[in-house]
Amino acid sequence: MDKKLAEIRKRVPALSLQVAGRDLVYLDNAATSQKPYSVLQMQTSLSEAASGNVHRAIHRLSVEATEAYEAGRAAVCRFINADSVILTSGATASLNLLAFCFAERYLGPGDKVLLTEAEHHSNLVPWQMACARKGAEVCFLPIDESGEPDLEVFARSLDSRVKLVALPHISNILGVVNPLEEMISIAHSRGIPVAVDGAQGIVHAKVDVQALDCDFYAFSGHKIYAPTGTGVLYGRRSLLEEMPPYMGGGDMVGHVSYGQTTYNELPLKFEAGTPNFTGAACFAPALTFASELREDAELQAYGRKITEYLMEALPTIDGLKLYGVPKDIGRKSGVFSMTIEGTHPSDLAQLLDQMGIAVRSGLMCAEPFVSKYSQTGMLRASLLPYNTMDEAEYFVQSLRRAVKMLR
Amino acid sequence: MDAPTKTIKELSAEVVEEFAVFDQWLDKYEYIIDLGKSLPEILPSDKVDANLIAGCQSRVWLACRCENGRLWFTADSDAIITKGIISLLINVYDGQKAEEVAASDFGFIEEIGLKENLSPTRAGGLAAMILKIKTYAKEYAQG
Numbered sequence: 001m002d003k004k005l006a007e008i009r010k011r012v013p014a015l016s017l018q019v020a021g022r023d024l025v026y027l028d029n030a031a032t033s034q035k036p037y038s039v040l041q042m043q044t045s046l047s048e049a050a051s052g053n054v055h056r057a058i059h060r061l062s063v064e065a066t067e068a069y070e071a072g073r074a075a076v077c078r079f080i081n082a083d084s085v086i087l088t089s090g091a092t093a094s095l096n097l098l099a100f101c102f103a104e105r106y107l108g109p110g111d112k113v114l115l116t117e118a119e120h121h122s123n124l125v126p127w128q129m130a131c132a133r134k135g136a137e138v139c140f141l142p143i144d145e146s147g148e149p150d151l152e153v154f155a156r157s158l159d160s161r162v163k164l165v166a167l168p169h170i171s172n173i174l175g176v177v178n179p180l181e182e183m184i185s186i187a188h189s190r191g192i193p194v195a196v197d198g199a200q201g202i203v204h205a206k207v208d209v210q211a212l213d214c215d216f217y218a219f220s221g222h223k224i225y226a227p228t229g230t231g232v233l234y235g236r237r238s239l240l241e242e243m244p245p246y247m248g249g250g251d252m253v254g255h256v257s258y259g260q261t262t263y264n265e266l267p268l269k270f271e272a273g274t275p276n277f278t279g280a281a282c283f284a285p286a287l288t289f290a291s292e293l294r295e296d297a298e299l300q301a302y303g304r305k306i307t308e309y310l311m312e313a314l315p316t317i318d319g320l321k322l323y324g325v326p327k328d329i330g331r332k333s334g335v336f337s338m339t340i341e342g343t344h345p346s347d348l349a350q351l352l353d354q355m356g357i358a359v360r361s362g363l364m365c366a367e368p369f370v371s372k373y374s375q376t377g378m379l380r381a382s383l384l385p386y387n388t389m390d391e392a393e394y395f396v397q398s399l400r401r402a403v404k405m406l407r
Numbered sequence: 408m409d410a411p412t413k414t415i416k417e418l419s420a421e422v423v424e425e426f427a428v429f430d431q432w433l434d435k436y437e438y439i440i441d442l443g444k445s446l447p448e449i450l451p452s453d454k455v456d457a458n459l460i461a462g463c464q465s466r467v468w469l470a471c472r473c474e475n476g477r478l479w480f481t482a483d484s485d486a487i488i489t490k491g492i493i494s495l496l497i498n499v500y501d502g503q504k505a506e507e508v509a510a511s512d513f514g515f516i517e518e519i520g521l522k523e524n525l526s527p528t529r530a531g532g533l534a535a536m537i538l539k540i541k542t543y544a545k546e547y548a549q550g
Contacts, residue, residue, distance in 0.1 A: 344465055344485055344486035344487060344488075344489075346465050346486050346488075346529070347440075347486050347487050347488045347489075350436070350488055350525070350526060351433070351436060351488075353526065354431075354432050354433045354436060354524070355433065375485070376465065405436070406440060
């Protein structure tokens with residue numbers, strides 16, 4: 001196992017960095033992932049080779065750029081078992097596109113969009129904006145520290161005014177896999193579509209949008225080894241066909257006259273302007289890497305062991321409280337948010353940084369939820385399959401030391 | 408309150424000297440944390456929104472009084488490292504003449520390399536603290 005992990009880590013150059021004179025222990029993966037050589041090399045070679053714009057010219061460079069871009073799209077489709085996807089600049093862009101266009105077509109005065117209390121701002125603010133525009137209302141399904149939604153309360157919340165449920169696959173605070181299958185089937189039984197913020201879900205869970213039967217699924221590329229500025233929105237074709245485009249210009253047109261414009265077919269109808277085609281092309285090597293790690297049973301089991309270790313070891317630190325503690329530990333992914341009595345999370349993060357450890361501190365882009373539990377924010381450590389048990393142990397030791405220094 | 412016997416220059420040179428003793432930044436942090444713990448408590452009447460410093464990730468209050476042309480500071484923060492940093496500044500500038508504080512270049516902060524060892528948000532907070540001290544000093548120096 002050690003040898004296998006060492007091999008994998010060698011393929012991700014950032015993991016060999018030194019910080020504050022020590023080996024970097026990168027535990028801020030829920031913010032962004034470190035990229036493997038395969039991705040970095042493709043990015044470089046596409047930039048070095050030449051730039052032809054996609055979907056435009058007849059010349060060779062343009063054709064090659066289009067082929068690479070579409071190969072990236074095909075890799076995404078295979079990865080989530082979708083017939084087609086819209087490529088965007090990230091999960092935030094995907095969710096803004098969705099909120100705007102869905103509201104234009106499907107929301108009116110008095111309608112409701114149901115979210116959970118544990119949303120990332122990117123699946124909260126766009127809905128607030130859209131609902132304000134349409135005279136609709138955003139409501140919230142309560143979530144407690146366990147991180148597990150109450151399905152009976154959920155079912156009761158779905159009155160006839162609810163036009164959409166939008167929820168995270170895995171909350172970026174709680175790290176607990178939501179029971180999407182059950183929630184989607186309850187919502188569908190009332191005729192309500194479900195949008196999933198998959199920014200964390202795509203990283204930690206296997207996603208098959210057809211088996212899930214979700215209506216929308218949004219995620220970023222950079223959290224799953226692809227370059228920044230890449231993102232995906234999957235949508236049910238029948239809903240997307242009905243929705244108006246988001247931005248105008250570029251490839252989203254069918255025919256344009258001075259008087260009016262017809263729109264392109266899906267997915268290009270929603271891809272205005274020159275897309276980040278070099279970035280999107282890198283979805284191919286990024287998702288190949290992700291699949292390789294995901295399909296390695298030994299590596300997955302090792303990851304579970306690290307999760308179990310952290311769930312056990314972290315609470316032994318005096319005054320430490322974990323958020324997202326499901327009854328079934330199998331639902332916990334590698335995202336660990338915590339508060340520690342008598343310490344400020346930014347102090348902890350600062351000292352950990354001096355010990356070579358990268359973690360996140362603060363409100364974690366989920367201010368309403370985090371501030372319910374702590375005025376000063378939380379500390380979050382998050383793993384990917386390239387993290388080791390040694391790193392997890394060093395993190396716990398270092399955290400213990402930092403707490404001692406601060407008290 | 409008695410005026411300090413040492414000048415800003417002397418006191419800041421002492422800070423630089425003290426920091427030179429430590430090899431590792433972790434030790435310097437330990438020192439800063441101790442400073443934070445020993446900072447005298449702020450008056451409840453000074454711990455108000457008007458004295459909050461904008462631009463810090465953690466909340467920082469800094470109040471200033473002027474007596475006979477000398478500035479006296481009290482401060483607090485909910486983060487201990489932040490409290491230590493403000494304490495470091497107060498140790499140098501407390502009881503000094505407003506004109507001298509206003510004229511100080513805060514160069515010792517550069518010398519101890521604090522900025523480089525803070526996260527960018529914290530470094531922004533440090534800049535905001537210095538600005539607040541300077542603003543107080545300029546106000547009182549004119550008044």
